[in-house]
Amino acid sequence: MINGFAACLVPVGDSVWGICRSTRHCLLEFIHDRLMTDDSRHPDSGDPNVPVPKAVVSRLSLYLRELSQLIRDGRDTTSSTQLGERLGLTDAQIRKDLAYFGQFGYPGIGYRCDELVTEIRRILGTDRDWPVAIIGLGNLGTALIGHRGFAEQGFRVTAAFETDESKVGMTLGGVPVFHIDQLSEIVKKDGIRLGILAVPAKAAQSVAQRLVEADIEGILNFAPVTLSLPPTVSRVAVDLAIELEQLSFAVVNRLKNS
Amino acid sequence: MINGFAACLVPVGDSVWGICRSTRHCLLEFIHDRLMTDDSRHPDSGDPNVPVPKAVVSRLSLYLRELSQLIRDGRDTTSSTQLGERLGLTDAQIRKDLAYFGQFGYPGIGYRCDELVTEIRRILGTDRDWPVAIIGLGNLGTALIGHRGFAEQGFRVTAAFETDESKVGMTLGGVPVFHIDQLSEIVKKDGIRLGILAVPAKAAQSVAQRLVEADIEGILNFAPVTLSLPPTVSRVAVDLAIELEQLSFAVVNRLKNS
DNA sequence: TAGATTGTTAATCGATTAACAATC
DNA sequence: TAGATTGTTAATCGATTAACAATC
Numbered sequence: 001m002i003n004g005f006a007a008c009l010v011p012v013g014d015s016v017w018g019i020c021r022s023t024r025h026c027l028l029e030f031i032h033d034r035l036m037t038d039d040s041r042h043p044d045s046g047d048p049n050v051p052v053p054k055a056v057v058s059r060l061s062l063y064l065r066e067l068s069q070l071i072r073d074g075r076d077t078t079s080s081t082q083l084g085e086r087l088g089l090t091d092a093q094i095r096k097d098l099a100y101f102g103q104f105g106y107p108g109i110g111y112r113c114d115e116l117v118t119e120i121r122r123i124l125g126t127d128r129d130w131p132v133a134i135i136g137l138g139n140l141g142t143a144l145i146g147h148r149g150f151a152e153q154g155f156r157v158t159a160a161f162e163t164d165e166s167k168v169g170m171t172l173g174g175v176p177v178f179h180i181d182q183l184s185e186i187v188k189k190d191g192i193r194l195g196i197l198a199v200p201a202k203a204a205q206s207v208a209q210r211l212v213e214a215d216i217e218g219i220l221n222f223a224p225v226t227l228s229l230p231p232t233v234s235r236v237a238v239d240l241a242i243e244l245e246q247l248s249f250a251v252v253n254r255l256k257n258s
Numbered sequence: 259m260i261n262g263f264a265a266c267l268v269p270v271g272d273s274v275w276g277i278c279r280s281t282r283h284c285l286l287e288f289i290h291d292r293l294m295t296d297d298s299r300h301p302d303s304g305d306p307n308v309p310v311p312k313a314v315v316s317r318l319s320l321y322l323r324e325l326s327q328l329i330r331d332g333r334d335t336t337s338s339t340q341l342g343e344r345l346g347l348t349d350a351q352i353r354k355d356l357a358y359f360g361q362f363g364y365p366g367i368g369y370r371c372d373e374l375v376t377e378i379r380r381i382l383g384t385d386r387d388w389p390v391a392i393i394g395l396g397n398l399g400t401a402l403i404g405h406r407g408f409a410e411q412g413f414r415v416t417a418a419f420e421t422d423e424s425k426v427g428m429t430l431g432g433v434p435v436f437h438i439d440q441l442s443e444i445v446k447k448d449g450i451r452l453g454i455l456a457v458p459a460k461a462a463q464s465v466a467q468r469l470v471e472a473d474i475e476g477i478l479n480f481a482p483v484t485l486s487l488p489p490t491v492s493r494v495a496v497d498l499a500i501e502l503e504q505l506s507f508a509v510v511n512r513l514k515n516s
Numbered sequence: 517t518a519g520a521t522t523g524t525t526a527a528t529c530g531a532t533t534a535a536c537a538a539t540c
Numbered sequence: 541t542a543g544a545t546t547g548t549t550a551a552t553c554g555a556t557t558a559a560c561a562a563t564c
Contacts, residue, residue, distance in 0.1 A: 053555070057507050061500040065482055079521065087484055091521090092557055099523060107522040108564035124503045125510035132502070143401035149482055149499035194505055218509040220501055224323055224407055226345055234508035236501050241407035242319040243478055243494050244390070245382045247452055249315050250492035251476040252383035311531070337545065349545090350533055357547060365546040366540035 056097045057124070062087055063094065064120045071113045079110035131158045133187065133216070134196045135207055137167055137177065140222055140240075141198030146173040158190045180207070184214040193217045201225050314355045315382070320345055321352065322378045329371045337368035389416040391445060391474070392454045393465055395425055395435065398480055398498075399456030404431040416448045438465070442472040451475045459483050 066086055070078050080091035098104055104119050105111045121127040132155050134141050144150070145157050161180045162168055170177045178186055186192070195216045199207050204223035211219055211233075218234040221227055224242070229235055324344055328336050338349035345352075356362055362377050363369045379385040390413050392399050402408070403415050419438045420426055428435045436444055444450070453474045457465050462481035469477055469491075476492040479485055482500070487493055 052511075054504075055555080057504060058500070060507075061497070061503045062484070064503075065497070065500070066484065069483070081521080090557065092559090093555090095521095095523065096556075103523065105522050106564065107562065108520050110521060123507070125506040126503055130502075130506060139401040139404045143397040144498070146397045147498060149497070150502060153499045153503060155499070155502050193509060194502065196502075217512070218505040220505050225327070226320070226324065232512070234505060234512055236505045236508070238496065238498070238501050239319070239323070239407070240402070240405060240496070241411045241413070242316070242323070243496055244388075244408060244413050244452065244454075245319045245322075245384055245411060246312075246315060247476040247478050247492060247494045248383040248388060249318075249381070250494070251451060253310075254475070254490070254492055313531080339545080348533065350535090351531090353545090353547065354532075361547065363546050364540065365538065366544050368545060 050100065052100050056100055059087075059089070059093075059097055060120055060124060063097075064117060064124070067111075067113050067117045067120070071117065075113055077110045077112050080105075082110075126154050128154065130155045130194055131190045131192045132156060132194045132196060133159045133161060133183075133190075133192045134175075134198060135161045135180065135183075135211065136197065136199035136203075137162045137164070137172070138198060138200070141196070142172060144196055144198060145175050155194070157196075158192065159186045161186075180210065183210055187214045187216060195219050197221045197223055197227075199223060308358065310358050314358055317345075317347070317351075317355055318378055318382060321355075322375060322382070325371050325375045325378070329375065333371055335368045335370050336374075338363075340368075384412050386412065388413050388452055389448045389450045390414060390452045390454060391417045391419060391441075391448075391450045392433075392456060393419045393438065393441075393469065394455065394457035394461075395420045395422070395430070396456060396458070399454070400430060402454060402456060403433050413452070415454075416450065417444045419444075438468065441468055445472045445474060452478065454478045454480070455485075456480045 063083060066083055067078070080094040083089075083094050084091045095105070098116075101123050102119070104116050118127070132150070134144055134157055137145075137160055141160070145160060150157065157175050160172060160175050160177045161183055162177055163180050165179070167177050168179045193216065195211045195218070197204060197208060197211070197219055201223050204221065204225045205227060208219060208221070208227045208229060212230060216233065218236070219227065219229065221235055221237045222240070224239045227235060227237075321341060324341055325336065338352040341347075341352050342349045353363075356374075359381050360377070362374050376385070390408070392402055392415055395403075395418055399418070403418060408415065415433050418430060418433050418435045419441055420435055421438050423437070425435050426437045451474065453469045453476070455462060455466060455469070455477055459481050462479065462483045463485060466477060466479070466485045466487060470488060474491065476494070477485065477487070479493060479495045480498070482497045485493060485495075
């Protein structure tokens with residue numbers, strides 16, 4: 001779409017030259033991660049030193065999901081207003097959220113869906129494949145091995161771990177089951193960085209410790225306990241019973257709030 | 259522990275009588291939900307008209323989980339400081355959260371674990387049994403039928419629903435599998451108020467519609483779509499791929515934030 | 517051009533924290 | 541009593557919203 005960069009330079013001041021927006025998008029692919037020399041940009045826009053609230057990152061995933069749906073529906077572009085309506089958010093919030101990471105839209109046009117998907121994937125780190133380990137093969141762990149949603153976002157379960165000798169050596173959904181003593185070895189071999197912890201509550205802390213020792217960098221914890229982890233290891237917790245409790249509260253208090 | 263109420267009245271002003279704290283706890287069981295005549299209390303403390311932030315309710319579940327653990331460990335009482343340390347929260351936040359719902363502690367002592375568990379269960383609505391339906395018996399739905407954590411918090415899966423005729427009529431983990439056409443009928447019969455939606459994304463909205471028509475009051479949605487529901491139906495969404503995306507982001511940005 | 521929509525600022529709103537009198 | 545800890549207020553901090561110039 002762009003034939004040369006020189007043609008796209010536009011004057012923006014006495015002796016300063018800027019670039020038009022459509023050129024910027026192409027250039028970004030060139031200079032991304034290498035030349036962070038765009039000193040003219042607002043310090044809050046895409047500045048890696050501004051801490052990003054967790055809630056913002058969480059909504060980013062929603063934007064990604066909705067954009068993927070829009071693309072499947074054949075849409076080329078969308079706007080913060082349209083996205084907001086579909087997600088129950090204000091347009092201002094969506095633009096503000098994206099501004100933490102850079103400028104991705106076109107005034108008067110909106111956002112190109114495919115471009116924004118690419119950008120959000122890059123921000124979330126899902127522009128690559130993540131080999132993942134599942135530890136614990138009870139009901140939940142076994143189900144997660146074949147979870148379609150993981151594969152669709154680039155998370156590949158390459159190994160499962162158990163203490164139950166009767167399961168070790170099996171292959172479940174194409175995934176080999178190892179004894180947990182082989183954790184370090186397999187993690188190293190497969191380049192696994194993320195672990196999904198689906199063991200009973202009583203075992204969770206000690207198994208988490210073993211994940212840390214195996215140099216796992218992030219743990220998705222399904223056990224209903226607060227893990228004690230070094231700050232070098234990231235964690236996300238999902239307690240399914242708590243989710244139902246939140247629903248219970250919402251139902252019981254529905255009349256009061258509406 | 260209390261022999262009579264009269265003995266526990268204490269003077270607090272010219273012609274006003276108050277009650278001591280330990281009596282208050284006993285009295286609360288009497289007057290709870292019936293006599294809201296305690297006009298002397300601060301309007302924000304336990305006032306049902308003050309909207310409760312979602313984040314507060316979410317932490318309430320964490321407090322409940324941690325208190326249950328403390329009780330299992332043999333502790334009688336705890337404090338906001340101790341709870342905070344275990345959960346990575348400030349003591350002030352815990353006291354503030356609880357203040358939305360009432361006064362549950364004893365100055366100088368802390369909180370009686372069993373009492374606070376009872377109170378939080380009542381607040382969350384899990385002081386009763388909830389019959390629950392699971393809709394969709396793929397990997398995840400099937401796993402959730404036997405999920406121990408649900409039963410422990412009083413959520414009983416009494417029925418499962420599928421469109422796949424080969425599964426209808428089966429019994430999985432003691433739970434009968436019905437065709438989704440029987441939804442209204444079984445929901446009515448079992449007194450089911452909550453539904454766990456574990457169907458493929460493409461089917462989620464239309465199945466949700468059927469749940470609404472069956473007068474389900476709350477939906478725990480595992481499908482990676484934003485459901486369009488009437489405001490009379492409560493919803494909680496869990497997207498497992500999104501949780502891994504959050505973990506991915508945390509790992510990729512770990513260096514920047516610490 | 518007129519209409520649409522962005523990115524950004526400032527104003528608003530809400531949530532967290534610190535501090536402390538009241539209490540046991 | 542002295543020490544501990546609550547419930548509550550006020551101060552701080554952070555997140556959301558409204559508004560609008562810049563842009564296509």
